[in-house]
Amino acid sequence: MLESLELTVNGDRHALDAPVGRSLAEVLRDDLGLTGTKIACYEGHCGACTVLLDGVPALSCITLVHAVGGRGVTTIEGLREHPLVDAFVREDALQCGFCTPGQIVSASALLAANPRPTREEIGHAMAGNLCRCGAYRNIEAAIASVGGGR
Ligand code: FES
Ligand code: FES
Incomplete structure (x- = not known):
């Protein structure tokens, strides 16, 4: 129906x-x-x-x-202009790229709520976004670089 x-x-x-x-x-x-x-x-x-x-x-x-x-x-x-997009490229935060849109969308919400997250806060906020390629270290680095690099 x-x-x-x-x-x-x-x-x-x-x-x-x-x-x-x-x-x-x-x-x-x-x-x-x-x-x-x-x-x-x-x-x-x-x-x-x-x-x-x-x-x-x-x-x-x-x-x-x-x-x-x-x-x-x-x-x-809707996030084309978000600084996370450049950060993911700069930090080589993807391999196949399939998880990347979801990663960036989740990270954008984290940074909107907490503009300077610690690595621990990033890990916690991003726990629901899996990356089968295992690019987690670089994904965290990309998010941290936008949030001031802590
Ligand atoms: S496709 Fe929606 S959570 Fe996996
Ligand atoms: S870059 Fe391939 S699943 Fe994350």
């Missing part, structure tokens, strides 16, 4: 019809063409699909699109 909804993504408003039970990740990728958000586990375990809902990280693979309500969605496409 289709139900209509309105979704604000990266500041743009969209009117959509989506089946009840459809995930936010599917709508972002398949209906809106915002394929920067990745889907890996589809079960809420890996963090690849992380987006922000009113600035708070959320796993879009297990978020029903109709449950988003009036909250603004920010995807990696």
Whole structure:
């Protein structure tokens, strides 16, 4: 059954019809063409699909699109100008890159709440974002470099 909804993504408003039970990740990728958000586990375990809902990280693979309500969605496409993007390149914080959008989205929320996190705070905040390539050290370094390098 289709139900209509309105979704604000990266500041743009969209009117959509989506089946009840459809995930936010599917709508972002398949209906809106915002394929920067990745889907890996589809079960809420890996963090690849992380987006922000009113600035708070959320796993879009297990978020029903109709449950988003009036909250603004920010995807990696909305963070193009964020200094984390350059920092990840500079610190070589990726290998295959599949986890990178989710890593940057989560890190952006951390830095918004805590602009100068310690390494321990970074590790804690990023614990839900897995990297199968094991680039954790450089990911932490990239985040720390934006947050003042502590
Ligand atoms: S794809 Fe959503 S948590 Fe893994
Ligand atoms: S860079 Fe490959 S999964 Fe993280």
